[in-house]
Amino acid sequence: MTQQSSVAPRRRWLWLIIAFTALATVVGWLITTEDTVDISHTQAAPRLPVVSVETVTPQPASISISAFAEVRPRWSAELKAAVSGRITEVTPAALAGSHVAEGEILIRQEDSPYIAEVAQAEQALADARRQLLRAESKTTAARRQYKSRGTRPANELALHLPELRVAKKTVAAAKARLNAARLTLQNATTLAPFSGFITERMVSPGQTVNTGDAMIRLVDDRQLELTVELSRNEWALLQQPVAGRQAQLFAEDNQPLGHADIRQGGGFLDQKSRQYRVFMEISNATESPVLSGDFVRVGLPGITIPDALNIPASALTQAGKLWYLDRNSQLQHLMPDVISRIQNRLIIRNPDSHVSSWRIATTPLAAFLPGMRVSGREE
Numbered sequence: 001m002t003q004q005s006s007v008a009p010r011r012r013w014l015w016l017i018i019a020f021t022a023l024a025t026v027v028g029w030l031i032t033t034e035d036t037v038d039i040s041h042t043q044a045a046p047r048l049p050v051v052s053v054e055t056v057t058p059q060p061a062s063i064s065i066s067a068f069a070e071v072r073p074r075w076s077a078e079l080k081a082a083v084s085g086r087i088t089e090v091t092p093a094a095l096a097g098s099h100v101a102e103g104e105i106l107i108r109q110e111d112s113p114y115i116a117e118v119a120q121a122e123q124a125l126a127d128a129r130r131q132l133l134r135a136e137s138k139t140t141a142a143r144r145q146y147k148s149r150g151t152r153p154a155n156e157l158a159l160h161l162p163e164l165r166v167a168k169k170t171v172a173a174a175k176a177r178l179n180a181a182r183l184t185l186q187n188a189t190t191l192a193p194f195s196g197f198i199t200e201r202m203v204s205p206g207q208t209v210n211t212g213d214a215m216i217r218l219v220d221d222r223q224l225e226l227t228v229e230l231s232r233n234e235w236a237l238l239q240q241p242v243a244g245r246q247a248q249l250f251a252e253d254n255q256p257l258g259h260a261d262i263r264q265g266g267g268f269l270d271q272k273s274r275q276y277r278v279f280m281e282i283s284n285a286t287e288s289p290v291l292s293g294d295f296v297r298v299g300l301p302g303i304t305i306p307d308a309l310n311i312p313a314s315a316l317t318q319a320g321k322l323w324y325l326d327r328n329s330q331l332q333h334l335m336p337d338v339i340s341r342i343q344n345r346l347i348i349r350n351p352d353s354h355v356s357s358w359r360i361a362t363t364p365l366a367a368f369l370p371g372m373r374v375s376g377r378e379e
Helices: 002-036 112-149 161-187 232-236
Strands: 050-056 059-070 076-080 085-090 105-109 189-191 196-201 214-220 224-230 246-250 256-269 276-282 295-312 322-325 331-334 338-342 345-349 358-361 375-378
Touching (some): 050 295, 059 224, 059 338, 105 214, 112 161, 161 189, 224 295, 232 276, 256 295, 295 358
Parallel strands (some): 050 375
Antiparallel strands (some): 050 358, 076 214, 085 105, 246 256, 256 276, 322 331, 322 358, 338 345
16 A cells, blocks of 8 residues: 555656656757748848939920910900990890901990980081171171271270180080080990900890990900919029010910910019019910910920929929939939929929939839939839
8 A cells, every 4th residue: 555655656756757858848849940940041132122213414404484374355345335225126246155346236225315316416506606607797797897997996895706705615515515415326326346255145125224234245356365473483484574475375285275475574573472473465366276264374485494404203202302323323312403394394403513414213112211222223
């Protein structure tokens, strides 16, 4: 009994020793395996990241200042009734969308009262002229009498001169009233003051209008105008003097639309935007594809930069940085002086006049770091 009880503790210690030995063996194997797994020895250097670059050289560049403008007609008028009365006729030329020539009849109003006023004014003028003739006759007769007697008249009343002056002024007043009556009669017929398009009609036949009521809206079709605003920096890049030069016009898809003549520019700043204003005109609007109401891009002639770089617009980051590769194919960055944008290209000043060529990174990445060695791939 005593012998069996002493054997059991020995067996337990034996099993514990065996277990600890196995555990130590497994741990040692794991440590040895962890130190050597996935380790390979090679003689080749790691591959460098590939960066798309474009080599550009400094050269003179004639820049163009771009701005956007709305095309407007030079003349735009809302024709209002000059006299009161009932509308008797609205001609087909007065309908919205019609093209009218200068002097074409648009609207006629009832003119009987104004014809009567003209007749009365003509009668008043005839009566004033009769009074003038009578006064002149009296003055002439009085002069002859005094001349035949060999005496001098005592005063102007003796020669009826005051009556003559009043008669002359009466004739002049009657002529003025007649001209006013004739003008009122003419105003009963509304004519197109200039050629253009009817954009809106506000009256109809049979309608009674008062003086000042709007009837028709007319816009010019021969001469169009544009106005652009420029900052001080953009104004400094324009060719001076700016008046008399031509600006190129482009559609939204950058298709050329012809040119506009620069009429005037500068001289003052806009009170709200504090920018320079350039005024342009299109004289041959009937032959131009540009229409009133168009929104166009205007290319103004700029100065020539003797030392400039023409780089892709994609090379500029959102922060305004420009990445390039130096002689050791290491990435470097700088803040360029952007002068002009031409579609997908940028004109910048040469950052360093001693550098003959630049390898510009065309698609900069957020992972770029200064001094990072890369492999440049020319596009």
